[in-house]
Amino acid sequence: MRPVNVFPGTVVGDYEVTDHLGSGHWGSVYAGRPRRGAPPDLPRRVALKFLPAGRGAPAEAAVARELAFSERARHARLIRTHQVLREPDGTTVLVMERARTSLRSLLDENPERPLPDAARILRELWEALEHMHAEGWVHGDLKPGNVLLAEDGSVRVADFGVAAELEGTHAYTEAVGTQDYLPPEWWERRLSEKGVLTRPATDVWAFGVIAHEVLTGGVHPFAGAAAQARAAEVRGYAAGQVQLRLAPSVPAVWQAIIRDCLAVPYQERMEVTRDLAARMPHGGPPRRRRRAWLIGAAAALAVLIGGGAATAQRMLAPETVSGELRPDAAVPQQYRTAITEAAHSCHQKAVTPALIAAMLYAESRFDPNRRSPATDEYGIAMWTPRVFEHWAPQPPGRKADYLNPDDAIAALGRFLCSLVTTVGYLPGDQQSLIAAGYRMGGDAVREAKGVPPKAEQYIREVKAKVAEYGY
Structure with missing residues (x-):
């Protein structure tokens, strides 16, 4: 049964409904296209999500949450809401970016076979979760059906009807979810007047289950012919009565990641996955x-x-x-390998050796001893120590050091790779946006909806050096 039935040909705002795409807990999603006579600059392919009114307090709360999050969601890995429409009967319609397919469909099409591009898909999914958690939200219903893939194959997380805003370390949401992706603590929770307690650790558990499915072609990490049986296995695992047996075909590095995501105590789950992005193999x-x-x-x-x-x-x-260093570029030879490896470790096209070299010139003139105690910035990449810790590599046998040029350059590559998704979606030159994000911070770039005025001189210098150093 669909929460909202809409006939093909129905006109909503500037869009015409075509096909039914799917339904969730609180709403129905239809394909849409601009109606005849609509402004020519509208997106040609959209998804129209109908959220009905008058379905009771839980549904109204879900609609309010989805609206609140959708209006604030600005990230390349989150499905984008172009417009919010209100119908005369009280129905809310979200005009959203339309994806090509879902992770659920890909798994169904590739039974018991690892998905092509599995590592990239999982990295991009984790980027979405990291952003949501950093912004103070829990998705709450992460599953393959809510992980979409755009026309270019990149990941988009969707369906925020159960998303909840954190109140400190936790949040409250409706007592709904998908059994196969719920953590063991969910089954012990009691419904209060605020709803069911949830945490970012709920999404981390779901990610671990999804990672196992992506790497095995849909095989759930817990045994059972039905979701109810698998949920019983999860509870047995939490009680120490069932062992976690991951598919032997899953690579060792992913086995360790999945085990950490499926740690039983939620506190441990969050602690051991803090550096998950750095541990993931690079896809693409x-x-x-x-x-x-x-x-x-x-x-x-x-x-x-x-x-x-x-x-x-x-x-x-x-x-x-394009973007590789010219042999005759005035980039110190001792840093070329580190610069090239830092760029090549990122699958984002905007992160090139020429960009990293240009930024090192703009930051320090390639001086590893550069220091600015007044701004708390040090070394060849002028790292702030507390920020460096988040992006630092993990060299064997020692702790990464922001004054070590190799460590500083590797961390710069990682940070730029992340900035592509957190500010690179804004209008303008993507390299300028991520360079400004590094110098000024992602929040400043998002608030300015582009390169902040205070970063313009820095960006001019970086762009000039990109042209000088690269092909």
Whole structure:
């Protein structure tokens, strides 16, 4: 049964309803397109989520939460709400970004086989959760059906009807959820006048279950032919009566991550997953390394066939990789490897060796001993120590140091990679946005809806050096 039935052809605002896409606890989602005569600059493909009025207090509270979060959600990994419409009967309609498919559909299409691009999908899903938690929200109903994939394959988390705003360390929401993705503590909770208590650890548990499914083609980490049986296994696991047996096909690094996400005490679950983003294998195509290999192969072939330097140059020119460092660029040789590795460790196209080198020049003129106690910034990347700790690499046998150029550069690459999703969605040049996010902070860039005026001189210097250092 659909919470809201809407006939194809119904016009809502500037949009026309086409097909039914799905229904959740509180609403129904339909495909939409601009109606005839609508402004030409509207999105051509949208999803229309109908949230009905007059369905009782729980439904009204869910609609209010979804509206509150949707109006504040501004992140590349969260489904975007373009517009909020109010119908005469009290129904609220969210005009949203429309995805290509869902993680649930991908799992159904690839039974018992790891999904292609599994590592990238999981990294991007974790980016969404990190952002929600940092903004003070819990999703509360994370599951493959609420993890969507855009036309380019990138992740979008959707359906915020159960999302709850934190009150300190916890929040309250409706007593709804999907059994397969609920943590053991959920089953012990009691309904109060505020609802059921929830925490970010609820989403972390769900992520662990989803990670196992993505890496095994839909196999749940707990045994059972039905969701109710698997939920009983979860409770047995929490009581120490059932062992956690992950599929042996799951790579060792992911086994450790999943076990941490499925830690029974919620406090431990949060503690051991603080550095999860840094521990995840990098997904996505090796776009730069493969092309760099092709360039080298083309040059070698030109020499072997006797074409000489002129032929090699003709073959190299079309294959030059945008953003890679020029051999003659004035970038100190001792830092080139660290710069290139920091850029290549990120699958985001905006994070290039030329950008990282340009920012190091703008920050410190490549001086590893640069210090500014007045602003609490130090080293080649001018890190603030407390911020560096969040992005620091984990070198074997020692603690990362913001004064160590290799550590500082690696951390810079990680931070820039994250900024692509937290500020890179804003209008404007993406490299300028993330560079400004590093210098001024992501909040300042989001508040300015672009490069803040105080960062403009810095960005001009960075962009000039990007052009000078890179192809």
